[in-house]
Amino acid sequence: MRRCVQLDGFDEHLDYLRNGDYELFAEPGDYFSYCNDTFLLLGAIIEKVSGQSYRTYVTEKLLKPLGLTRSTYDVDHLERFDNVSIPYVYNKEKNHQEAVAWPKLGNYEVGGGIRSTAVDLITYSRLYTDPSFRKARFPIRERVLKSMWRPLIEVNDFSSYGYALQVVSNYEGKTLVGHGGSQPGVSSYFGFIPEEDTVIVVLLNCSDAPADDLWRAIANVALDLPLEQSMIEETEYTMIDEEKKRLLGVYYVREGNTEAHITEESDRLAITMDGRKLSLRAENATTLVIEETGKPLTFYLSEDGIAWGVRVGLRMFLRK
Template identity: 35%
Template sequence: MLDTKRVTQFEEYVIQSMDEQCAPGLTVAIAKGNKVIYTKAFGYRSKEREITATTETIFGIASITKTITGIAVAQLVEQGLLSFSDPVIKYLPDFRLPGGGGEDVTIHHFLTHTSSMPPLPALGISIRGNTVPDKLVPDKKEITEPAKEQKEEPPVNTYSELIDYIASHECDLLGKTGEYFSYSNDAYALLGAIVMKVSGLTYSEYVRENIFKPLKMTRSFLNFEEMREHNDVTDLYWKNEDDEMQVSTHWQVAPPYLACGWVKTCATDLIRVFQMLANGGEYKGVRLLKHESVKKNIAMNHNVSLYDSYGHGLRVKPNYHGVTLVEHGGALKGVSSNGGFVPEKGLSAVVLCNLSAVPVAKVWLAAINLGLGLPIDTPKVVYETSEWAQVDRDRFTGPYKSGEGAEFDIVIEEGELWIKYKKDHCVIKRLNDITGLFVLKGQEMEIRFNLDDTGKSWGVGIGVRIIPRA
């Protein structure tokens, strides 16, 4: 049982976090072993219609879908139908990296975001080509509306078109295969194609039959038509360029990207995925994975930050007050999500929110802290910063831009190193010779400078992506 006083502190923390972000609705579930020990819905699934959220309200989970894809691939490995070391071209013979090559890219590289592909525009193109635009007030740009200066875009509506787009896209690779970690929605999208090729089922069918059904996840979907047959589905909220709240019922659609971010579910369903993983692959007598496969999925393969690494569809931080934090987050229009577990304690938690760009990872950590008996606001990391030497700062300055739309400048002003986005300007403090820290909208963000042979930065790692110098 959770202590009543600490539960009250947690709920006050959640409400304060929602108020700070103006988040309409949020749901939480916490479990210990096979038992759910806490569930609660906060706020609204439709604020305009004054319909409150419930713990069965269906939200998007965006990139937590990658955890589910990691499970699917691990199941197929257990069945002997593929191997993590298999080259991607064994199953997708037309796959090529931008500029050619890619024969050495394996399924493991896709799972660990180490294929060498930089962030590409393909996902945005697929969303724009398949999502119903929302009607906004005049002169306000909708998230699915292409920029006026944008040239005609090739379609990215199928796996084949995505493979063609990657092969023909003009960009520099980040390095050798396996050398750098940089988050790739495109890689996970193609893992869905591999699941289909190997299993003989569509990705949606495979996940439904081999993950949702065994876990009795009856309110979990990849098919929009199936989801629309159910009630208690959230509206979608996001803020426009002027920080004005927008609402929609038009979910983003990108057909070849199901495996990277398109599961819709509720907190009481999703918690079962992480209960299963926390229990070493078993949920209430039903085994989905061998314990060794779970260990493989949470193995620390490549550093994401100074303090955590990435496995197969899961992010791993060791040494958190004597335990390991395993988690994944997600973000799309009207989606902010985080879920994960503590393997040593059999503790799991999920947080789902219907507003974009909400730092729900903090709420998830607060839920884990509640379960661990730690102070609710215990941070994941306590950073110690210092000042940059002039010679270090000069190596980093310049413009940076990614294919997914991230764009900023690193500059020196008033004796400080700054990162300047279109609207947000943040001071970067030093953590070590090539890593800094800045605070954006209340979130601490590491920034890692990748240096060329001359000692100058050719790209920076922010969050989970490497953004190349423009």
């Protein structure tokens, strides 16, 4: 779905979801693809049940009780804070970073519109790691809280998605829980390792930065693992030409109007996305791995054997 920040209120957004120009690529429940437009339905439900605006409800019920004094939905509120970072967006034509204003996200703030700090997010993390803090500040049942990262939908061979958090259930015997986010001028990843009571926060004031890769590297250090260890055990698989041809092409996702180009040059596969060209290796006939980051690309084939889609991160890209 195309991102429509200009929509005013959830009623307009519900109309957009109901009547928008889009088509289903599969039956509900067949595949998973993260979508901010449908995620914000939760905000509409909160407003309907509580009788308050989404902003007001979350601020009064969560931010204030937890003592998150430098966390806000209101961009204008940032002017009252000191020591506020400046967002930067990379200008491809001029080949340098440019300062931009903090963006107003409209309804999309439901899917991650809080402007916060590493210190506040560490405090927030105590909901998951400190039972006494949770009982005093936000008395939610542990069973309900853990459902946020209990595996519900398989994302790829090693990770799943729960109710709003992604989980790697067995990373060298440990559990990695977290979620990333981005907006113009911001890249972020928040997560924790339950068995170690370890919380890691990565906040970067620039777009398209590898916050999740930095997070994983820090997690490796915390677990006494090699810095560049990947979540995928490297295996040797040599693709034949016919298998490669099934995957080559241009794939797109409407949200953000992003394209992923899968190409071959000198018998080497590569992906070009967001102006970056990265090398790929084959894990099997339908999975390629970005060599620089260890991230998998899972392809889905139609009956004729040609890939109709590829999962990049949490989103399904469709063949163009």
